[in-house]
Amino acid sequence: MQILVLNGPNLNFLGIREKQIYGTQTYQDLVTQIEQYCQAEEISVEIVQSNHEGVLVERIQQAYFDKTDGIVINPAAYTHTSIAILDALKAVSLPAVEVHISAVEQREDFRKVSYAGMACEKTIAGKGFAGYLEAIAYLKQKYEK
Numbered sequence: 206m207q208i209l210v211l212n213g214p215n216l217n218f219l220g221i222r223e224k225q226i227y228g229t230q231t232y233q234d235l236v237t238q239i240e241q242y243c244q245a246e247e248i249s250v251e252i253v254q255s256n257h258e259g260v261l262v263e264r265i266q267q268a269y270f271d272k273t274d275g276i277v278i279n280p281a282a283y284t285h286t287s288i289a290i291l292d293a294l295k296a297v298s299l300p301a302v303e304v305h306i307s308a309v310e311q312r313e314d315f316r317k318v319s320y321a322g323m324a325c326e327k328t329i330a331g332k333g334f335a336g337y338l339e340a341i342a343y344l345k346q347k348y349e350k
C-alpha cells in the first residue's frame with residue numbers, strides 16, 4: 206500500500222510557530238513519527254510539505270499517475286481558501302482524509318470552513334500528530350477491505 210501525506214503552508218515551522226496551539230514538536234518529529242508508524246505497518250509513504258498552493262495541487266495530480274492508494278492532507282491555511290486543492294482532490298478521486306493538528310472547529314470562525322474537507326472521507330482535528338496516524342490507519346483498513 207502506498208500513501209501520500211501532504212502538508213501545507215507553515216507546517217515546516219512546527220515547534221517554532223504558536224506552540225500553545227501546535228505544540229513544541231518539530232516538523233521533523235512529525236515526519237519521523239509517520240515514517241516509523243508506516244514502517245511498522247508495512248505501508249510505503251511519501252511525505253511532502255509545501256508553502257505553495259500550486260505545488261500541493263501538482264502533487265495531488267501526481268498521486269493519480271503514481272497509483273497512490275490514499276492521501277492524508279493537512280492543507281493548513283489553504284484548507285479555508287483553496288478551491289484549487291478541493292478540485293484537485295475531486296479530480297483524482299482517491300480516498301483522502303483531512304487532518305488538522307489543532308481543534309479548528311473551536312477556533313476563529315474562518316477556520317470552520319474547509320474546502321478540502323468537502324472531498325475527504327473523514328476529518329480528524331484536535332488530536333495533534335496522532336491525527337495523522339489515525340488517518341493512515343483509516344486508509345489502511347479501507348484498503349484491506
Ligand code: DQA
Pocket residue numbers: 214215216279280281282283284304305306307308309316
Ligand atoms: C491547521 C489549522 C489551520 O487553520 C491553520 O491555518 C494551520 C494548521 C492545523 O493543523 O491545525 O496552518 O491546519
